[in-house]
Amino acid sequence: MFKPAPVDQNQLADALKPFGQSRMLPVGAYLDEAVLAWEREHLFAGWVALGRSEEIGKPRQMKAFGLGSSGVLVTRGDDLELRGFENACRHRGHELLACDATAEARAIVCPYHAWAYRLTGELIGAPGHKEAESFDPADYPLHPVDVREWHGWLFADRGSSKTFEEHVQGLDAILANYEGQELVTVETHEYDVAANWKVVVENYQECYHCSSIHPELCVVSPPESGDNIDPQGDWMGGDMDLRDFAATMSLDGHSDGIVMAKLDEREQRTVMYLALLPNMLLSLHPDYVMTHLLTPLAPGKTRIRCSWAFPRQVAERAGFDPAYAVDFWDLTNRQDWAACESVQRGMSTPGYVPGPMAPAEDGVYDFVRYVARAYAGE
Template identity: 70%
Template sequence: MSQTVTAQQIPPAPVDAKQLADALRPFGESRMLPRGSYFDPEVLAWERRHLFSGWVGLGRSDELTRPRMMKAYPAGDGGVLVVRQDDGSLKGFENACRHRGHELLPCDGSTEGRAIVCPYHAWAYRLDGSLLGAPGFKDVEHFDTTEFPLHEVELREWQGWLFGNMGTTQPFEEHISGLEPIFEHYDGADLVTAELHEYDVEANWKVVVENYQECYHCPSIHPELCQVSPPASGDNLNPQADWIGGTMELRDHAATMSLDGHSGGAMIGRLDEVEQRTVMYLGLLPNLLISLHPDYVMTHLLIPTTPERTRIRCSWAFPRAVTEAEGFDPAYAVDFWDITNRQDWAACESVQRGMANPAFLPGPLAPAEDGLYDFVHYVARKYAGEG
């Protein structure tokens, strides 16, 4: 991107100072994030510039399987156009024409072609981003096509996911530091997305992450989940880099998370004995929630659209050999999580409505919400300008 943001440059967020100080207290004494951070458009604008300005999850890289395929992803203050090159590599560009700034593809739009063509005035770019031609400029003096390439965005493919650098100097390896050993046996690059659901949730994106980071609520709203996994099982990992997470165990009768605990797929090949009986929940901040199951990987990609609305792209990925097997049906995993997701979204929307009451103040965290504290403390430190 044309502008980089380092930790030292981050200004404090426009939130209530007293409530922020309470959120920064040690676990057991702290409160939730400032109330205004869930409603104020200025806070969301700050988050887009300073939380969504580093490495941001864009989607599964298998959305672009062939050369010359391209897709536009929302990210930060704008968007990223990702193009699969003829040699199979990927390049990313700001999704804005160098002429008048028109989007090269609409958000979430995709196409395939030998060139990138702006739909407004038909400026055309090669797949490497260099300007190929501009209608009406052929005889214009002093017009030099080399002065108007698309602005490149640094991309990384990792474990089957695609990430864009929206303006940080932080190396990607530092962003995911400590995650490689956790993902080592899941062979993420070999997984294939079998199904994708989109949900529009009437809640702030942080409410969704907060819900994901604790199972304190599971006995109240997730009877199906509690049938296959004890809600108090597992443990949270020590926070590292830009990620947080923890584990839950499967009940003795359950091979995976499905409505009856059976698997309609196959065990991911290289998992050890612990991984075969465990579901790992990871939040790769700011916007990617990853659930590692013994036989599939589910991802929630969060896109804040307003302070009180979040679009969630939920995908289910399975080993390639499983997806290619005759008669494979991902419904056993998809149906279970669609029910569970909708239970979560209803709770998140109720939280959002409840916090709107004028007398509401951020509450304390329960002893079982230590994973939630990791997220709250991470965001609170960012709000305080601590990087």
């Protein structure tokens, strides 16, 4: 159980009504610092996606990832096992590695006073303490953080009440044929969007808006197509069809890649859109996988890291250019971000009250109900 969020309880009750009667989340959910602080303490304190495991694919590699208001250091030892630690030296708390920085070494060495740790977290060196009385290095290991490698992505948890298996319940079967652990990230874009992180997720959960702002997407995928999946674990989503002439999502439907080898006939003709809460949006195409990782910076600002991963034989092919996929989604992303920013500005107007959801917004309802239940303390 969570402590309830600091939101308008009447508006929250409306958000919890059955689909067809419910409304969007309380307006404070998108505007108030206190709500974001609550979300960081509760929604972002459990399993959070960090990035791709290929970023630290070799022994003796390490990387610091942002996680909440601080960070987590992930290492891969000589045994190839991943381990996570709070990114703070046990001496004075200096970051062991700058956020987003990577290193390859036999030990973790704090850049401030050179305290050194094994990649498994044990303190092995503290300059000036060799003769110090009552100083035992065994008393100062790095504080561990649970990490998990899953289908090629990294996750960390600082204290969820759920196991990782409960968090992703039902997703393994959906992702299995895409062989995410074998994919190679070819390009990454970063966007700062002037909108609340939940506005971005809600936008991702529906194509009700596609006919209005995504003419290029509608050329290759019918906006009314596809079905949503009954939510399980901490995720929700659904699929959309490709038009008959289209091989994938690109400006003209062509692909410069290859269809992933294990996809069945339906997977070869659809794009799957999954929101793994709180911060990962996963788009599965027949020939590539796109990931959005969301970091809330303020109630009205979200940093989004978007990456495109392809089968290794494509990514490592001489002269391969991912532009057919990247250009399409960069355009579509920017259309979405502009809409999300307009929503954020509109909700800030005096007198705004949460509106109802359209019949085509059942995916939005799944997300809103998930968050509303958390706000209510469930």
